[in-house]
């Protein structure tokens with residue numbers, strides 16, 4: 067079950083009777099549409115049922131007036147090989163996370179590999195191997211964008227060129243290797259950028275024995291594309307430094323579940339006050355010392371919306387479209403031409419919130435009724451979330 071054939075195509079799929087359509091687009095988080103038409107995994111049309119061509123569908127799904135949103139994108143994970151994590155010696159964590167609504171994960175470095183090579187040839191070989199293996203292996207359809215080398219002292223421009231030409235598109239967290247000084251990091255981040263490799267920098271105190279402190283001055287000087295776990299992973303910089311980073315840098319503000327929750331709220335609110343909510347992206351930083359959290363993304367959305375008093379429909383954009391745009395991922399938005407990767411949700415049974423969005427703003431997490439990746443149903447009612455009040459129904463094959 068874990069390895070769904072990549073060849074399988076969805077054919078024509080119609081999703082109808084949508085009660086709430088979250089777009090993932092921070093400029094217009096809710097769409098006035100009740101139907102999505104998909105062909106072979108790609109969104110073909112979004113609109114009112116009467117206005118779109120729903121004829122001769124291979125699969126029709128009646129959502130029963132519940133919510134459809136883009137599948138969640140976890141901007142910060144640490145995969146290693148397959149659906150196994152040595153961090154907690156657990157198998158099936160990616161497949162289980164799909165039951166938490168995650169359809170794409172982005173590696174911030176395969177750092178948990180036992181005996182991880184730190185020499186330059188070895189770290190490049192690992193990155194290329196990780197990129198290839200996850201390109202070929204998608205646990206229950208989840209897209210894992212991996213192959214994120216941890217940069218070390220001694221790397222030169224041609225190393226970045228070689229990585230890029232080999233298919234590597236990401237740097238692992240800058241600061242987890244021997245490059246910890248701002249000026250050194252800045253040079254390598256710029257080489258990476260020159261060859262189309264996106265960079266993320268570790269922010270805050272050491273995560274585990276062996277890693278170190280990266281403070282705000284190093285982050286500003288390095289100028290990586292993403293201020294990784296701005297709320298610490300787990301130990302945070304002082305709240306005032308985090309707010310200063312939001313203000314002085316124009317780079318992505320990444321907030322993670324395995325970080326300081328108080329500072330998570332402060333960073334999200336700072337972005338709203340600075341009128342740059344499009345910069346906020348969410349991740350888990352899992353697997354982590356505190357475990358594997360299949361509901362980490364949903365818990366973080368609910369935390370930021372409830373404690374930060376930010377409308378839930380905006381926070382869902384932090385976890386979907388914002389990340390897709392900043393990372394050039396062809397999912398995360400309900401838009402013609404994007405991948406049909408969706409999470410179907412309803413208010414959890416017996417939440418005090420009267421609607422899905424209200425329940426999230428009150429601090430509850432939604433119930434998931436279905437997850438779809440590339441137009442293919444990957445699970446029905448989630449085994450991990452509290453039960454959704456109403457779930458979608460497949461009414462025609």
Ligand SMILES: [Zn+2]
Nearest residue numbers: 239268273299
């Ligand atoms: Zn980190």
